[in-house]
Amino acid sequence: MSKEWWKEAVVYQIYPQSFKDTNNDGIGDLNGIKEKLPYLKKLGIDVIWLNPIYQSPMVDNGYDISDYYAISPEFGTMSNFDALIFEAKKQGIKIILDLAVCATSSEHQWFLESKKSVDNPYSDYYIWRDAKPDGSEPNNWGSIFGGGSAWKWDENRKQYYLHLFATEMPDLNWANPKVRQEVYKNMRFWLDKGVAGFRLDSISLISKNQDFPDTPDVPEGEFGSPYFGASNGPHVHEYLQEMNREVLSQYDGLMTVGEATRTPVEKAVLYTDPVRKELNMIFQFDHMHVDYGEYGRYSDLRFKLSDLKKSMVQWQDKLHEHGWNSLYWNNHDQPRTVSRFGNDSEEFREKSAKMLATVLHFQQGTPFIFQGEEIGMTNANFNKIEEYRDLESHNMYQKFSDMGLPEEKVLTFLKYKSRDNARTPMQWDNTVNGGFSSYEPWISTNKNYSQINVASDLANSESIFYYYQKLIRLRKELPVMVDGEFTPVQMEDSAVFAYTRALNNEKLLIVGSFSDKRIRFELPTEFLDDPEIIMNNYDKAVQQNGVLYLRPYEAVVYRIK
Structure with a gap:
């Protein structure tokens, strides 16, 4: 087995609470994940990333861990987990766990x-x-x-x-060697059970500036961002190299991805350069910041494509041959991509979902698909604060209300950006609660489940699901998708994201329109002579005299050899 199998892999993120409920308590469980393994095998993914399943009082939906060696009863038992690992292995699917070791539960x-x-x-x-x-x-x-x-x-x-997060989540003191050894001991426990690696939550925040300086320029009586003294702290790389030395390098071919909040690309190289022996890749957030407003992530702004392209191109460029990218549009902390970067109207939802998938999956890095992304699930579209379950959403609602912002504006912020947008139950079919559970779910199912669901996608050969399936299959067939050099094309175009990937004598041109209008795009000279089209989210690309006439949210991928 190649030690770098994860470069060729596609990861599917499962939020266990919202995936599939088999015991009808309204909460997804491990048996539900096991039941849907054939579905994931059909999609073609290689790895499942599981959000936390450990014992937890669930203040922050499982990231507040009270026992690292126990499964939370809502999800099942340790024998259920062992059975999941066993069945996934039979399907050729690896599992990585979400390990939250920046903080624990106050009940630990x-x-x-x-x-x-x-x-x-x-x-x-x-x-x-x-x-x-x-x-x-x-x-x-x-x-x-x-x-x-x-x-x-x-x-x-x-x-x-x-507590950088909830009051009930005290931060661990990584400066204490005993704490680090406890973490490593726990990692070995799960690795010995057969997990293939870890997604390390908030790992860039484990080393604090021991002087604990005030965040500058904060008005009297207010609180500033803790990132100032906690992000990419003085000993974070020392700790990760120790973790690699004592645990990660002791097991063959593990996959590691660290959540690295507020980490610029120059510092990302330090985490991911293989010669440094820390992590395989990190989750960065630069492209998640392109629609931030005056209050940070909670805003009603629409992104500019120029900002999005600049961010993504920079990470492709700076990490090439120095580290490895993680590729994602959404996860459990972010809104649904088709609502955020695409167009979730009935007219354009499918086309824009396929376009976004195309633009992402052909970049260099390991693609991550968040559950429901492969069928084009949309934001929750809740209208009242009572419908939200996320602690952060309720805190921000209160904060903005105390600031005197109109409720309508605050609810608009949440409708666009609440983490609950990603956490509504997986939509399996058009039966009650989208086939997730026959019992009332822990969070309301999106009302559009009768139109958007797995069953209808599987019955339609032109669906978003089968488009993702083809993208994943091409990744296995075309080394250029994994190893090819990335070069942006026409960066000044305000409506189109285009780039090439090149390896040996093979070259791909990826073109994605972010517009709901028809767009004119001039093809590079080398792609004028009747190149092969390997992906297109319309029936047939329209081109004439070296010009590609893109329809709304059209994606085209050309190949020349």
Whole structure:
């Protein structure tokens, strides 16, 4: 087995709570994932990335882990997990786990012990600091989830503990070698069970600046971003190299991807350059920031294609031969791609979903498909705050309301950007709750499930599903998709994203229109002489005298040899 099999792989992300419920409690489970393995095999994917399935009070939908060695009962048992690994292996599908080790749940035994006193064995497993002389927080860092300070006072210890996320998620102290060894021990436990690697949650935040400086330029009485002192901290690479040395390199052919919030491309090379022996790739967010507004991610702005292209091209260019890209449009923390970067109207949903898939999958890197993306699922379109389940969404609703923003505007922000957009149940068919569960789901099913579902896509040979299936198959057949050099084409075009991939004597031209109008696109000279078309989301490309006449959201891929 090649140690770099993950370069040729396509990953399918499963959000277990929302994938398939088999015991009718309204929550997806491990048996539901096992039941749908033949579907994933049909799609052609190689790897499943599972969002957290560990024991958790579910304050942050499983990222607040209270026991790293136990399966949360909502999802099933350890024997269910073992059966899933076994069945997936029979289908030729690997599984990687989501490991959240930046913070734990406040119900974790380590934290229950840590907060008892300043001199117990677990005292330094978390980040504790004294109050300022006036009793206030150690610095002005605010919680990433909104809702105020990133510090919480503990009356028993008479100290503050740090929580970059929810109050119930205290940050682990990675400066303590014992904490790191506990993490490595746990990783070995799951690797010995047969998982093929990890997605490491918020891994760029594990090393804090030990001076805990105030975030500058924050108005008096307000809280600033903790990224200032927590992102890409002083020892993060030292810790990851230790992790690689003690765990990752001890197992053959693992796949690792680190979530690296606020990591510019220059620093991404440090995480992903193979000679440094840290991670295979990272999730970066530059292209997720192109529609941010004055309040950050919660905005009602539409992106500019020029910004999107600039971001993606930069990552293709800077990581080429130095690291490896992860390719994604959406995940459990992001809105649905067809609603965000495409057009989710009845007229253009299918065409734009296929175009977006084309533009992404032909880039260099490992593609990640989020559940439902392969059938063009859309944003949730909730109209009331009561319909949302995400802690961050509720915190931001309260924050914006306290700022005096009109409720209509706040709900528009959530409708565009809430994490719940990705978390509505998988739409399997047109039966009750989209075939996800016969019981009321933990979060409402999107009302469009009777039109958008797996069953209807499987019955239609021209569906988004079969388009994704072909993209994945081509990746196995064309080495140029994996190893070819990426070169942008006509960067100044404000409606079209185009680039080439070249390897040896083979060259691909990928063209994707982001417009709902007809667009004129001049083909590069070398593609004028009747090249082969290997992908097109319309019946037949329209071209004449070296000009490609793109219809709304059209995607065309040419091949010359």
